[in-house]
Amino acid sequence: MTSALFARKASPQNADKKGERKFKMKVFFYGNVLKFTNEEKLYNAENCSSIQELAVVLGCKYGELFKDFLFGEENCFFLVNGKPLMNTGGLDTKLHPDDKIEILPFADAG
Numbered sequence: 001m002t003s004a005l006f007a008r009k010a011s012p013q014n015a016d017k018k019g020e021r022k023f024k025m026k027v028f029f030y031g032n033v034l035k036f037t038n039e040e041k042l043y044n045a046e047n048c049s050s051i052q053e054l055a056v057v058l059g060c061k062y063g064e065l066f067k068d069f070l071f072g073e074e075n076c077f078f079l080v081n082g083k084p085l086m087n088t089g090g091l092d093t094k095l096h097p098d099d100k101i102e103i104l105p106f107a108d109a110g
Helices: 003-007 012-016 031-037 051-062 064-071
Strands: 025-029 041-045 076-080 100-105
Touching (some): 025 031, 031 064, 051 064
Parallel strands (some): 025 100
Antiparallel strands (some): 025 041, 076 100
16 A cells, blocks of 8 residues: 555545535554554544545544554555455445444554
């Protein structure tokens, strides 16, 4: 995963478009990811309609070191409702209000 892939379509400016549905899914952090977030879960990941947008929002929330970790090659692994991104549509995976997103270090993923 590279930053170019994440930055491609994601834009926080999309958050206030009239009529856009707001999302509040659950995001859980595991392993080494916790050293960046200092929290195990986040319930207010709003306005993210895809994994790509969520990654950008989280990068902005948790700072440059987290962005570097999140956008680095093979640093972390995303699960959406228990399924790896390769089975859900990759970075373009659509998110829904009741989704459970898990982010864990690649070494802990398997």
